[in-house]
Amino acid sequence: MVELKSPAEIARMRVAGRFVADVLAGLRARARVGVNLLDLEAHVRERIRERGAQSCYWDYAPSFGRGPFRNTVCLSVNDAVLHGLPFDYALRDGDVLTMDLAVGIDGWVADAATTVVVGTATDADLRLVRATEEALAAAIAVAVPGNHIGDISAAIAAVARDYGYPVNTEFGGHGLGRTMHEDPHVPNNGRPGRGYRLRPGLTIAIEPWFARTTDRIVTDPDGWTIRSADGSRTAHSEHTVAITPDGPEVLTAA
Secondary structure, X not given: OOOOOOHHHHHHHHHHHHHHHHHHHHHHHHOOOOOEHXXXXXXXXXXXXXXXXXXXXXXXXXOOOOOOEOOOOEEEEOOEEEOOOOOOOEOOOOOEEEXXXXXXXXXXXXXXXXXXXXXXXXXXXXXXXXXXHHHHHHHHHOOOOOOEHXXXXXXXXXXXXHHOOOOOOOOOEEEOOOOOOEEEEEOOOOOOOOOOEOOOOOEEEEOOEEEOOOOOEEXXXXXXXXXXXXXXXXEEOEEEEEEEOXXXXXOOOO
């Protein structure tokens, strides 16, 4: 069931969104050569504690993971793209790092992700990151009342095609509000004019992610970290977006 939010409820999600954006901005600045993933996890854990917020990941145990997840941020490196379990790893020059964060404040949730290249970046890696960012922007642009989920999905896939990247549809965006995952599902490929009609009050996480040369994925032995099946590098961009009468509002904007 899709739950539409009132303007007052969206305002409360906006508070969570600003916090998520601020924490991710801090992580981008901290993601340097030699920094350990566990130190980034510890930083996020402390920020959440100081704010009196709640991690949406801590103790999360969905059917697709080997729960419970006992960390507060997903950190995925190089060919890992989703649900990356932080571990004892010092970032190296040229690593591609995706940071995905979902936090609740006073009962309302926001979710966002960003990908950075640590140290020296190759043109190919920057291109991959840019593709996810452009796909996210294109999807947000069509997230207006009267359009459909399929319009969002098609906008993401069109950017992927332009860049020559395949698209996986097993994992994509989702509704959110009181919890991290609600209806509707927002796939990263679809047909315009199909699916749930967008209405004011709908709040969704839009999250294009691409692997450079495959649409297939594998899961690490840790039961969480999802990687490209062929080892090619990956990138992921995500925002929480509210559909309003005046158009889309990005609740996790920096």
